[in-house]
Amino acid sequence: MTALLVIFAKNPVHSVLYLIxxxxxxxxxxxxxxxxxxxxxxxxxxxxxxxVLFLFVVMMLNLNAESDPTKPKLIKFAAVVSGGLLMLVxxxxxxxxxxxxxxxxxxxxxxxxxxxxxxxxFTDFLLPFEVCSILFIAAMVGAVVLGKRENENNx
Amino acid sequence: xIPIEHYLYLSVILFCIGVTGVLLRRNAIIIFMSIELMLNxxxxxxxxxxxxxxxxxxxxxxxxxxxxxxxxITVGLAILVMIFRNIKTVDIDSLKSLKW
Numbered sequence: 001m002t003a004l005l006v007i008f009a010k011n012p013v014h015s016v017l018y019l020i021x022x023x024x025x026x027x028x029x030x031x032x033x034x035x036x037x038x039x040x041x042x043x044x045x046x047x048x049x050x051x052v053l054f055l056f057v058v059m060m061l062n063l064n065a066e067s068d069p070t071k072p073k074l075i076k077f078a079a080v081v082s083g084g085l086l087m088l089v090x091x092x093x094x095x096x097x098x099x100x101x102x103x104x105x106x107x108x109x110x111x112x113x114x115x116x117x118x119x120x121x122f123t124d125f126l127l128p129f130e131v132c133s134i135l136f137i138a139a140m141v142g143a144v145v146l147g148k149r150e151n152e153n154n155x
Numbered sequence: 156x157i158p159i160e161h162y163l164y165l166s167v168i169l170f171c172i173g174v175t176g177v178l179l180r181r182n183a184i185i186i187f188m189s190i191e192l193m194l195n196x197x198x199x200x201x202x203x204x205x206x207x208x209x210x211x212x213x214x215x216x217x218x219x220x221x222x223x224x225x226x227x228i229t230v231g232l233a234i235l236v237m238i239f240r241n242i243k244t245v246d247i248d249s250l251k252s253l254k255w
Binding site: 015016019022023026029030032033034035037038041042045046049050053054057058060061076078079080082083084086087090091094116117120121124125128129132135136138139140142143146147 | 212222
């Protein structure tokens with residue numbers, strides 16, 4: 001998986017590029033799951049906008065492999081071991097749990113397309129949708145304020 | 156069709172890679188990216204369950220999670236740039252104090 005390369009790559013720019021690759025493969029999984037809308041949104045929002053933002057910040061801060069702060073060897077080893085143990089525990093608990101997962105054979109392939117998802121979004125989930133847009137505006141204003149105030153202090 | 160257990164395992168593996176990334180790195184931007192990995196693993200899980208259960212509420216929630224994650228990343232990166240301007244590093248271990 002390219003996700004492993006994200007956290008083990010020395011150079012932050014390489015790390016960002018591997019993460020883009022990982023998001024592309026996640027979009028592929030969405031297509032396999034008949035969720036075409038989510039696949040497109042994932043491509044546009046994550047692989048497009050968010051990753052450009054990350055790349056922009058990495059390049060603006062001028063980070064490279066030499067300036068990358070690293071932890072001591074022992075802590076690195078402990079981090080990998082604890083992550084692996086967490087994975088082992090969760091996978092074992094899935095494997096030995098009672099298998100009553102909600103699997104229905106009558107899942108229709110048109111469920112995840114734009115029409116049906118939009119219908120659900122604007123009827124059943126109208127209030128969360130509007131709250132999300134307000135949250136988004138607040139985040140946008142917050143980002144602008146955070147970026148601007150510092151400039152005035154410096155001048 | 157792929158059994159749903161495989162999506163469970165994929166999601167768990169991605170999530171644990173994200174956790175390991177948070178523990179492993181000191182670069183704050185890479186820690187943000189690991190958090191993105193964890194959010195995406197949960198998104199895969201939600202989408203898989205919604206498809207297999209024949210109910211598209213899960214996919215709507217994946218959409219909401221994406222919106223919230225995008226907002227979080229925007230504000231987080233703005234804070235990170237501000238921190239970098241002040242202390243000239245992205246090493247999170249140098250942020251031990253709340254004021255400088």
